[in-house]
Amino acid sequence: MSRPGYMFLVCPDAELLHGQIDSVLSAPGNSGFEKRVYWADDDLPPAFWDDLTLQTLFGSSKAVVLRRAHKLKAAQWDSLDKAVSSLSDSSVLFLCLEGQWQRKKPAIPAVVKRRKCWTFAEKKKWVWQSPGLDDKTISGFVNNWARETGISFDNRVQPALCKALPRDARAARLELDKMELAAGDGKKLKAEHLESIAFTGEMDFFEFMDIMSQGGDPVTLWQRVLTNHTEKDSMFFPLAASITREARALWMILNGEESEVKMPPFVRKKKMALAQRLGPARVARIFDLVLEAELGIKSGARKPEQALELLVASLGALFAPQRPARR
Known part of the structure; x- marks a missing residue:
């Protein structure tokens, strides 16, 4: 499986972003990536641009992650547009657009949509989008966890668990770690196990x-x-x-x-x-x-x-x- 040269990740939840990046980097044929994270809130240092365009001495691969890329100014997008056209073969770039979705629509700044790197990524299907965890997506999140851990549910426990979990992926994963321990060797989650979820409601x-x-x-x-x-x-x-x-x-x-x-x-x-x-x-x-x-x-x-x-x-x-x- 060939990996993309770069990807746009449109999601307000940092934990889900990390999960998607790790999923891409761990796909068959991809290995040995050194992850380097930068933040668009600060001025991008020369090292960021070097990581995009320069080959490494020993042939290793770099995963360059730009967090909160939706904060970049137009001039910086101009520079990125040029940089991705000469992206090093040993680098893969993840551009994280982390603005909150409005009316169930992804938060993609207009300054991004005008760039060649965006239109090319859309054409190549190098865009991943998720609104984060909400009442619709929490079920899939829980079901994925159950498949990964081999956990099964007692009658009506799965919907109750979905309702109880916080709508923040990091906080939800911490609670699911507790659920896995509670399920024990039998790998079956029961209603009484949900009582150990310490913080219910939507506010973390x-x-x-x-x-x-x-x-x-x-x-x-x-x-x-x-x-x-x-x-x-x-x-x-x-x-x-x-x-x-x-x-x-x-x-x-x-x-x-x-x-x-x-x-x-x-x-x-x-x-x-x-x-x-x-x-x-x-x-x-x-x-x-x-x-x-x-x-x-x-x-x-x-x-x-x-x-x-x-x-x-x-x-x-x-x-x-x-x-x-x-x-």
Whole structure:
């Protein structure tokens, strides 16, 4: 099977992008690729262009992945148009267009559609598109997992699992890993196994943190908090761990250690802006709020759902923009 010289991957879900790239690179006849990842949020370095056009010394192959390529400017697409026409035989380029789909239509910028590399890729069928996980695609995602792992389902368990899983592929895979362990040697998933899925509903922890820290819709936030009262497992401890990691990253940024914070450049930029807005005193206060909430549960003074509500309310006030003092 001949591999494409380059591919457009149109999907807002990073985990699904990784899966498609790995599927292409592991196809029969393809082997030994060294993956090199670049981000379109930053200026593309000379190494990116070298990886596209220069042969390697020892004949190895390079898989060059450009994440968030939908952020590229017109001039950069002009350069890419020229570069793919002289793409090295040892390189394959993956251009990831990661914008959110609108009205079930793929997010393909107009500046891309005008380029020769796009029209040629469409003609050669070098375009892969997926809206990510939603109520329609989650079933196929679960069925693929079941085939790969040899898991079978008890009566009516498959649709219940599809409904319970988060609509984020990375979070969903973590839950499916738990399901595989729960199924055990019998490789059969039963209804009671689904009780171990810790986080139900459509909002994952990344979205939860983003709404809380960036001043998103408070109604959506509190709906998720109040829904947790009816769930078997409290979301408090996973959320507390996420908040602590967030605070640690913000503290490192404030202390000049942003290069040690392992996250994509566009996420790091958002965190740097948040860290500067909060300042050292409020970032330090995040650790205190989490500790106070945990102590309240462990001492028996509060139930987990009470601690969760108090923590979210306190963090909401902490993250809120500060009003200038009246004179």
